[in-house]
Amino acid sequence: MTTAKPILLAEDNPRDAELALAAMEEQHIADKVVLCHDGAEVLDYLYCRGQYKSRLKGNPAVVFLDLKMPKVNGLEVLRTIKGDTNLRPIPVVMLTSSREERDLAESYSLGANAYVVKPVEFHLFLSAVKELGTFWGMINEPPPEGACCGS
Amino acid sequence: METATNDPPQTSLAPAHVPEPPAGARPIPPEPFWRVPITWFRALTIERRVLASFGLVFVGILVISAVSYRNTRILIVNSGLDTRSHELVQLLANIDVAMNDAEDSHRRYLVTGETSYLEAYKKLVEQKPTFIKYLEDLTQGSLEQQQRVVELDRTMDRQLRAEAEAIAQLNEHGREAVMQLAIEGAAKQERGATHRIIAELELYERQALRRRVMESAAGTTSTIILLGVGALLQLVLLASVYYLIRHDITERRRVAAELQRRGELLEAANKELEAFSYSVSHDLRAPLRHIDGYASLLRKAVGKSLGEKPARYVQTISESAKQMGQLIDDLLVFSRMGRQEMLLTTVNLDQLVKSIISDLRLDLQGRRISWRIDTLPEVPGDPVMLRQVFMNLIANAVKFTSTRPIAKIEIGVDRPSAGEVVIFVRDNGVGFDMQYAAKLFGVFQRLHRADEFEGTGIGLANVRRIVHRHNGRTWAEGIPDKGATFYVALPARRSRS
Numbered sequence: 078m079t080t081a082k083p084i085l086l087a088e089d090n091p092r093d094a095e096l097a098l099a100a101m102e103e104q105h106i107a108d109k110v111v112l113c114h115d116g117a118e119v120l121d122y123l124y125c126r127g128q129y130k131s132r133l134k135g136n137p138a139v140v141f142l143d144l145k146m147p148k149v150n151g152l153e154v155l156r157t158i159k160g161d162t163n164l165r166p167i168p169v170v171m172l173t174s175s176r177e178e179r180d181l182a183e184s185y186s187l188g189a190n191a192y193v194v195k196p197v198e199f200h201l202f203l204s205a206v207k208e209l210g211t212f213w214g215m216i217n218e219p220p221p222e223g224a225c226c227g228s
Numbered sequence: 229m230e231t232a233t234n235d236p237p238q239t240s241l242a243p244a245h246v247p248e249p250p251a252g253a254r255p256i257p258p259e260p261f262w263r264v265p266i267t268w269f270r271a272l273t274i275e276r277r278v279l280a281s282f283g284l285v286f287v288g289i290l291v292i293s294a295v296s297y298r299n300t301r302i303l304i305v306n307s308g309l310d311t312r313s314h315e316l317v318q319l320l321a322n323i324d325v326a327m328n329d330a331e332d333s334h335r336r337y338l339v340t341g342e343t344s345y346l347e348a349y350k351k352l353v354e355q356k357p358t359f360i361k362y363l364e365d366l367t368q369g370s371l372e373q374q375q376r377v378v379e380l381d382r383t384m385d386r387q388l389r390a391e392a393e394a395i396a397q398l399n400e401h402g403r404e405a406v407m408q409l410a411i412e413g414a415a416k417q418e419r420g421a422t423h424r425i426i427a428e429l430e431l432y433e434r435q436a437l438r439r440r441v442m443e444s445a446a447g448t449t450s451t452i453i454l455l456g457v458g459a460l461l462q463l464v465l466l467a468s469v470y471y472l473i474r475h476d477i478t479e480r481r482r483v484a485a486e487l488q489r490r491g492e493l494l495e496a497a498n499k500e501l502e503a504f505s506y507s508v509s510h511d512l513r514a515p516l517r518h519i520d521g522y523a524s525l526l527r528k529a530v531g532k533s534l535g536e537k538p539a540r541y542v543q544t545i546s547e548s549a550k551q552m553g554q555l556i557d558d559l560l561v562f563s564r565m566g567r568q569e570m571l572l573t574t575v576n577l578d579q580l581v582k583s584i585i586s587d588l589r590l591d592l593q594g595r596r597i598s599w600r601i602d603t604l605p606e607v608p609g610d611p612v613m614l615r616q617v618f619m620n621l622i623a624n625a626v627k628f629t630s631t632r633p634i635a636k637i638e639i640g641v642d643r644p645s646a647g648e649v650v651i652f653v654r655d656n657g658v659g660f661d662m663q664y665a666a667k668l669f670g671v672f673q674r675l676h677r678a679d680e681f682e683g684t685g686i687g688l689a690n691v692r693r694i695v696h697r698h699n700g701r702t703w704a705e706g707i708p709d710k711g712a713t714f715y716v717a718l719p720a721r722r723s724r725s
Contacts, residue, residue, distance in 0.1 A: 090514060092514075092518045092521070092522075093514065093517070093518070096517070096518070096521040096522075096525075099521075099525060144510075145510050173510075174510045174511075174513045174514055174517075175506070175510055176557075176560070177506060178564075178568075195513070195517060196517075197513055197516045197517050197520060197549065197550060197552075197553030197554075197556075197557075198520055198546075198550050198553065199517070199520040199521040199523070199524040199525075199546070200524065202517060202520075202521065203524070
């Protein structure tokens with residue numbers, strides 16, 4: 078069941094990132110998490126460029142995307158992923174503070190696979206991240222590897 | 229354009245103010261009589277001013293028409309009378325000539341005995357009744373003239389009779405007997421009399437004619453003057469009506485432009501508010517999450533060695549963060565309710581309330597509640613928003629009856645009327661003091677301490693906001709420790725908001 082594929086977490090706020098990692102630690106999947114600090118870094122990772130030029134080939138099992146990020150925001154990253162034939166199969170989960178209707182609507186219309194509002198209460202946040210990690214990182218069968226980046 | 233337009237825009241549509249007397253003038257001097265109509269006029273609304281002006285124009289037109297009609301009638305009657313007078317004068321001349329001829333030829337007959345000279349006389353005898361009849365017709369309406377006609381009739385009879393006697397004498401006694409008569413004329417006296425009467429008739433008729441000509445001329449002049457002055461007055465009146473309407477329109481345009489400007493400002497403010505609440509939604513929540521998150525991590529890291537007091541401190545930090553998170557969420561919902569597009573359909577309140585109560589099942593566990601729910605009508609409205617309204621009201625009723633052994637909650641229709649549907653939610657809970665009723669629907673207003681009943685105090689603010697957006701009303705009645713009733717009045721017919 079467990080896949081070797083990494084989980085890509087896009088989170089610009091280091092505290093949120095730390096809390097999310099703490100949650101995943103409890104599920105023993107923290108070592109699979111690749112943390113990106115903005116949208117541009119996510120795209121660099123996905124297209125194997127910049128600092129990720131020499132990474133192991135292959136798409137991540139899932140991308141957790143924050144909406145509000147510096148440089149390239151979550152919706153723009155989502156649009157790029159879902160507009161690229163090679164990247165489109167990657168499950169994308171929006172993980173955000175916003176419950177705004179227009180964000181929800183736009184995310185789904187761009188092809189987001191899930192939309193999760195970060196709860197303020199830590200135990201709820203903890204269980205949400207745990208469940209997300211378990212589901213997307215362990216339970217869910219990721220799409221078969223098609224063409225890889227660079228090809 | 230206008231010299232006295234210092235009124236604020238909202239009052240300019242209302243009756244204009246009467247100019248106030250200068251300050252300090254204690255006994256108000258009586259208004260000069262000529263100012264009374266002006267004061268009256270200025271106190272009228274624009275509609276009444278225009279109406280009054282058009283009324284004046286109408287009255288003016290009526291007066292001009294009436295006077296012109298009367299003068300024209302007189303002209304027509306006079307011209308008819310003139311024609312008659314001319315005919316009369318002509319007839320009188322003819323009669324005079326005919327009588328002269330008759331007398332002349334009669335004398336010749338008496339002298340010569342030649343019967344052909346009697347033709348003119350015979351003709352006159354024959355024509356006389358026609359002449360008189362004709363004269364009577366033409367002098368109708370003038371008693372004086374008719375008396376003259378009677379007199380003329382009589383003298384003519386006398387002349388003809390005298391002439392007839394002369395003819396009889398000639399036939400009886402021969403020419404010698406009538407020689408004297410023939411020389412003098414058989415009816416010399418009578419002839420003179422008829423001639424005088426005819427002259428009188430003619431003179432009188434000519435005088436009447438002259439009088440009427442003068443009268444007609446005067447009538448025509450007065451009509452012309454009246455028409456001219458009247459037209460001028462009407463023009464002045466119409467011009468002032470035009471000015472009034474134009475001034476009013478200018479004023480209204482100005483007000484409309486002002487309203488539009490304010491609307492734009494309001495829209496901009498709304499946009500700003502939206503951006504603000506969006507950033508609140510994102511940015512304010514993150515630090516709260518961190519506070520609670522790190523407090524939890526701290527608790528976990530220190531573990532059992534954390535003392536009782538420090539454990540309570542950490543717990544309080546977490547709880548405060550959660551509470552603030554709840555406040556922000558509620559505020560966001562409230563803000564969203566104010567700007568969210570409304571989806572107007574028909575909402576079945578009966579089904580709505582049933583589904584709300586079924587959703588509240590978890591909260592109702594362990595509670596004894598006696599429900600009394602009337603059959604509720606359908607209303608036009610936004611189903612999601614109205615659900616929020618009744619969810620808040622019912623949840624409140626459930627919450628504030630939690631201290632009762634058996635809670636009684638009643639939902640029904642109050643005072644059914646054509647214009648609106650009034651729904652009430654009544655409970656036997658802790659109620660409230662009516663002196664705080666105005667505060668009930670305010671944002672974050674609470675009438676109970678936080679440790680009595682939980683809640684942020686946004687529910688009823690949302691209720692009011694949604695009901696207002698439906699063009700409805702909402703109010704509440706309560707008695708402390710006896711219960712409360714919340715009313716929601718919604719328009720029964722669809723109305724654009």
